[in-house]
Amino acid sequence: MILVTGASGTVGRPLVELLVSAGLKVRAVARNPSALPRSVEVVDRPVLEGVTGLFVNPRAVGDDIDGLLAEGKGVLKxxxxxxxxxxxxxxxMQPSRWRGDRNTEVERAVTASGLDWVALRPTTFAANAFGLWAEQIQHGDTVRGSYAEATWSPIHELDLAEVALHAFLDDGLLGTRPVLTGPESLTQREMVSAIGDAMGRELTYLEMAPEVARAALVGRGFPAGFAAGLLSLQARSVGVPALITNEVRRALGRPALTFARWASDNAYVFGRAA
Ligand SMILES: NC(=O)c1ccc[n+]([C@@H]2O[C@H](COP(=O)([O-])OP(=O)(O)OC[C@H]3O[C@@H](n4cnc5c(N)ncnc54)[C@H](OP(=O)(O)O)[C@@H]3O)[C@@H](O)[C@H]2O)c1
Incomplete structure (x- = not known):
């Protein structure tokens, strides 16, 4: 049985579905069970009895990782x-720390645990586009944001879930830290345009001054340190193509999914079509 922490999350949810489709038993840790397939056992905290594989979402596990790994000794494969x-x-340079994520410490705990491990190191999730732009796109064709020419190589959550499934089923990734990226470097302006294409709408990206963008993020509830760190990362990336690796293809035998594909899969979330 595989225990999936953060099972309602961006990667956890498709991973649960893939594990079930692959015929594996799944126990999902989620605070809101309604987000998951009914065939899955849902618990509100990690229960390791009968579990051989553990998927760790650092945001969901946080400081509990050491206790969980200690409990998993002799149990987890x-x-x-x-x-x-x-x-x-x-x-x-890790803005998500301001939101409480402890990716460095959690990865270190897993790789030092003495258990067999795989550490997936993705770049930015394509799904971040929801939080950045969905609300504006639902209400109009102009998107105001920071650094139009900042670059990302956004990765589709289905690729991440498939690589995670592969990591459970195949020994090829054991003891590795594959850096997983999307297949192309795109500017934020190009990403918004791709979402528009998927909806049959022409979206315009209007660049805000960094100070205004920072205040807008804080106004939407993001910690000030997170907003500053994110904008600093974006500023550094202007004019610099985002890192692209071949690791998704190496693991899955097919290219990583494009952002255009992600936008098409998720266009309905962004609101009205033309
Ligand atoms: N977003 C990115 O671009 C990106 C890129 C690289 C790495 N990462 C890392 O990947 C991890 C997941 O990030 P994400 O943005 O995709 O988030 P996510 O997994 O979509 O959402 C967070 C998940 O963790 C659960 N969770 C949050 N706080 C919790 C708590 N206190 N106790 C128990 N469960 C909790 C949530 O459950 P509920 O549904 O119950 O709230 C949800 O399932 C983070 O460590 C992040 O730093 C993210």
Whole structure:
């Protein structure tokens, strides 16, 4: 049985479905069970009895990781941890720490646990586009945001879930930290345009001054340190193509899914079509 933490999350949800489709038993940790298939056992905290594989979402597990891994000694055969591309960077270059994520520490705990492990190190999730732009796109064709020319290589959550499934089923990734990216470097302006294409709408990206963008993020409830760190990362990426790796293809035998595909899969979330 595989225990999936953060099972209602961006990667956890498709991973649960893939594990079930692959015929594996799944126990899902989620605070809101209604987000998951009915065939899945849902618990509100990790229960390791009968579990051989553990998927770790650092946001969901946080400081409990050491206790969970200690409990898993002699029980777990494999741990797959959702880490991040920037875990070896200075801590001030990891804005998500301001939201409580402890990816560096959680990855380190897993890789030092003595258990068999795989550490997935994705770049930015394509799904971040929801939080950044969905509300504006639902209400009009102009998107105001920071650094139009900042670059990302956004990865589709289905690719992440499929690589995680592969990491449970195949020994090829054991003891590795694959850096997982989308297949192309795109500017934020191009990403918004791709969402518009998927909806049959022409969307315009209007760049805000960084100070205004920062205040807008804080006004929407993001911690000030997170907003500053995110904008700093974006500023550094202007004119620099985002990192692209071949790791999704290496694991899955097919190219990573494009952002255009992600936009088409998720266009309904962004609101009205033309
Ligand atoms: N977003 C990115 O671009 C990106 C890139 C690389 C790495 N990462 C890392 O990947 C991890 C997941 O990030 P995400 O943005 O995709 O988030 P997510 O997994 O979509 O959402 C968070 C998940 O964790 C659960 N959770 C949150 N706080 C919890 C708590 N206190 N106790 C128990 N469960 C809790 C949520 O459950 P509920 O549904 O119950 O709230 C949800 O299932 C993070 O460690 C992040 O740093 C993210």
């Amino acid at each position: 494999r741990v797959v941890v959702l880490s991040a591309v920037n875990v070896d960077d200075d801590l001030d």
